[in-house]
Amino acid sequence: MPIARIARNTLLTALVIAAFVVSYRVTEADFPRLFRDLAKGKDLLTAFLTPDVFTRDVETRTVSIVFPIPCGSAPTESLLPSEGPRLVPSVLCAAPLETFTLQGFDLQPNSEVVIRWRLPDGRTMTAIRTETDANGYFTYEVQARPIQSTVDGVASRLEVDTLTPVGGLKPSQALKDVMDNMFVTIFMALLSTTLATVIAAPLSFLAASNITRKGCLGTAVYYLFRSFFNLMRSYDPLVMATVFGFWLSFGPFPGFLALTVVTIASLGKLFSEAVENIDAGPVEALNATGAPPLHVVRYGVVPQIVPDFISYIIYHWDINVRISTIIGFVGGGGIGYYLNLSINDFKWNQAGTAIWAIVIVVWAMDFLSSEIRKRLT
Amino acid sequence: MLRIQNLSKTYPSGTQALKNVSFDVKDGEFMVVIGLSGSGKSTLLRCINRLIEPTEGKIFWDDLDITAAPPADLRRIRRKIGMVFQQFNLVKRSTVLTNVLSGRLGYVNPWTSLLGIWSQEDRQHAIQALERVGIADKAGSRADALSGGQQQRVGIARALMQDPKLILADEPVASLDPVLSHSILQYLEQLNKEGITVICSLHFLDLVHRYATRVVALKDGVKVFEGAAREIDRAKFKEIYGEEAQEVRAASL
Ligand SMILES: Nc1ncnc2c1ncn2[C@@H]1O[C@H](COP(=O)(O)OP(=O)(O)OP(=O)(O)O)[C@@H](O)[C@H]1O
Ligand SMILES: [Mg+2]
Numbered sequence: 001m002p003i004a005r006i007a008r009n010t011l012l013t014a015l016v017i018a019a020f021v022v023s024y025r026v027t028e029a030d031f032p033r034l035f036r037d038l039a040k041g042k043d044l045l046t047a048f049l050t051p052d053v054f055t056r057d058v059e060t061r062t063v064s065i066v067f068p069i070p071c072g073s074a075p076t077e078s079l080l081p082s083e084g085p086r087l088v089p090s091v092l093c094a095a096p097l098e099t100f101t102l103q104g105f106d107l108q109p110n111s112e113v114v115i116r117w118r119l120p121d122g123r124t125m126t127a128i129r130t131e132t133d134a135n136g137y138f139t140y141e142v143q144a145r146p147i148q149s150t151v152d153g154v155a156s157r158l159e160v161d162t163l164t165p166v167g168g169l170k171p172s173q174a175l176k177d178v179m180d181n182m183f184v185t186i187f188m189a190l191l192s193t194t195l196a197t198v199i200a201a202p203l204s205f206l207a208a209s210n211i212t213r214k215g216c217l218g219t220a221v222y223y224l225f226r227s228f229f230n231l232m233r234s235y236d237p238l239v240m241a242t243v244f245g246f247w248l249s250f251g252p253f254p255g256f257l258a259l260t261v262v263t264i265a266s267l268g269k270l271f272s273e274a275v276e277n278i279d280a281g282p283v284e285a286l287n288a289t290g291a292p293p294l295h296v297v298r299y300g301v302v303p304q305i306v307p308d309f310i311s312y313i314i315y316h317w318d319i320n321v322r323i324s325t326i327i328g329f330v331g332g333g334g335i336g337y338y339l340n341l342s343i344n345d346f347k348w349n350q351a352g353t354a355i356w357a358i359v360i361v362v363w364a365m366d367f368l369s370s371e372i373r374k375r376l377t
Numbered sequence: 378m379l380r381i382q383n384l385s386k387t388y389p390s391g392t393q394a395l396k397n398v399s400f401d402v403k404d405g406e407f408m409v410v411i412g413l414s415g416s417g418k419s420t421l422l423r424c425i426n427r428l429i430e431p432t433e434g435k436i437f438w439d440d441l442d443i444t445a446a447p448p449a450d451l452r453r454i455r456r457k458i459g460m461v462f463q464q465f466n467l468v469k470r471s472t473v474l475t476n477v478l479s480g481r482l483g484y485v486n487p488w489t490s491l492l493g494i495w496s497q498e499d500r501q502h503a504i505q506a507l508e509r510v511g512i513a514d515k516a517g518s519r520a521d522a523l524s525g526g527q528q529q530r531v532g533i534a535r536a537l538m539q540d541p542k543l544i545l546a547d548e549p550v551a552s553l554d555p556v557l558s559h560s561i562l563q564y565l566e567q568l569n570k571e572g573i574t575v576i577c578s579l580h581f582l583d584l585v586h587r588y589a590t591r592v593v594a595l596k597d598g599v600k601v602f603e604g605a606a607r608e609i610d611r612a613k614f615k616e617i618y619g620e621e622a623q624e625v626r627a628a629s630l
Pocket of ligand 2: 548
């Protein structure tokens with residue numbers, strides 16, 4: 001039947017190709033765009049690579065001179081000092097939009113300079129930024145921006161701030177916020193894992209065939225808990241967090257609940273499999289000594305499962321840190337929420353800080369959990 | 378005296394592991410059960426302390442019907458029956474001392490022992506049991522750090538903690554080399570001389586000859602022989618172990 005086989009294979013190939021074409025369409029795959037939009041991506045990448053981590057305290061010093069626009073609308077600076085921090089313009093007054101040279105002497109060296117106009121009513125305009133050299137000198141071509149700025153004989157002033165970093169590096173506000181939120185996430189994961197362990201550990205024995213599946217009642221209990229774990233496990237924590245979120249309004253609590261429920265199911269299943277995989281020999285031996293059933297579990301089962309249990313708990317804590325990050329994104333609080341806010345506010349450096357923190361914590365948890373698990377045997 | 382009456386066991390799979398087996402074990406005997414692999418030796422020994430529920434038949438121990446005992450009574454009966462296993466059945470991750478102490482679980486205060494608290498008296502008792510089998514210095518080691526022979530001695534010490542009147546030993550030396558086999562069986566022999574009845578399944582006939590005061594042979598779940606070891610001649614051997622049994626074994630008779 002070669003013809004039938006060829007026909008069948010052709011049909012199958014066509015179906016597979018059709019499936020891929022449809023998938024390509026629905027995902028709106030547009031790979032060239034990755035390169036067309038490279039500029040946008042580059043900004044993001046730059047922000048990501050320059051996270052907002054440290055700041056230094058900045059000392060601001062201000063010098064200013066009177067600068068009437070236009071000339072004659074008000075008295076000019078009567079006497080320009082010849083020493084100390086001082087501003088020296090090439091002209092003492094100017095017509096609107098006229099350009100002149102502004103020099104600064106003996107200011108703070110190597111500092112950021114902000115040049116601006118202060119209007120008589122106290123408002124400021126036109127901030128220009130430049131820098132002083134090692135001698136505290138700068139020069140800049142300034143345009144007389146405020147048009148007809150003199151009001152009731154009071155002229156505008158030309159102000160120059162020097163911003164000098166002082167003291168050592170210190171953590172930025174963003175870093176502090178990220179750390180606070182990271183703690184929320186880590187402890188939310190820890191608490192939900194702990195609570196889930198406390199509930200799942202005893203229940204897992206009920207879902208272990210070698211312990212429970214005896215007699216009619218035992219078998220019923222076994223299937224009940226086994227299917228409970230399987231059913232709960234099939235729900236995605238994110239979906240569950242959203243459901244809890246609508247019920248209990250958004251915040252860390254519904255996220256925590258969702259995480260706990262999913263972890264109970266997952267740990268319950270893993271635990272019960274650990275219990276099922278124990279060596280039955282010691283249990284048999286303890287039953288033979290006439291030990292009560294609870295003691296058989298305590299002395300025959302528990303020592304065998306402790307390493308597995310601990311390993312699963314740590315593994316789950318690790319996973320839950322990741323999940324609670326994502327849950328945070330949909331409103332569950334913690335670092336995910338902070339990241340979401342930063343992105344919505346276009347605070348890319350802040351977002352970069354958060355992403356770095358997530359990467360580091362996830363990596364550290366991964367490393368820690370695998371190290372601890374390695375030692376448990 | 379232990380009286381086994383018309384004992385049968387059919388597993389749920391349909392395998393008939395024991396068929397109408399009856400025999401008596403008098404106090405102080407070293408009764409050895411022999412038979413090919415799959416003949417029902419383990420099933421028989423486990424029916425005696427009801428680790429396996431017999432399908433039919435009765436087992437009496439000094440007029441006490443083991444087969445009819447409710448759970449609480451059964452535990453009280455089991456306390457007095459020590460058991461030693463081919464695979465030692467120790468809790469590998471627990472210490473030797475804890476393994477030995479756990480032989481006492483049928484007796485001690487259920488609450489404190491559940492918390493892992495043991496009286497000084499129990500600990501001393503456990504150390505003494507370990508001294509009897511010559512490995513008191515290993516009390517603090519993890520059970521799986523010991524060699525096979527040492528683990529089996531821990532198994533015997535655990536049985537001793539039960540203060541047993543009867544010891545069931547299911548191929549206690551099958552995973553050990555011949556020299557160790559003798560050392561383990563000598564411990565059992567010593568206990569037997571001190572008045573503990575021993576029912577032990579064995580594979581090697583030379584060991585049977587050396588230690589058994591009486592022998593029961595099973596074949597496909599049926600008792601095909603009961604008597605002294607020396608009564609097993611070439612013909613009996615063939616009957617028990619089948620025509621194709623190794624000539625080497627037969628030659629050793
Ligand atoms: N749990 C069980 N379920 C079903 N069949 C079993 C079970 N245990 C043993 N059997 C069967 O019962 C028969 C007797 O087994 P048993 O273990 O008592 O023999 P044995 O003499 O101890 O063998 P061995 O020397 O290999 O230990 C065998 O056919 C075995 O396959
Ligand atoms: Mg066996």
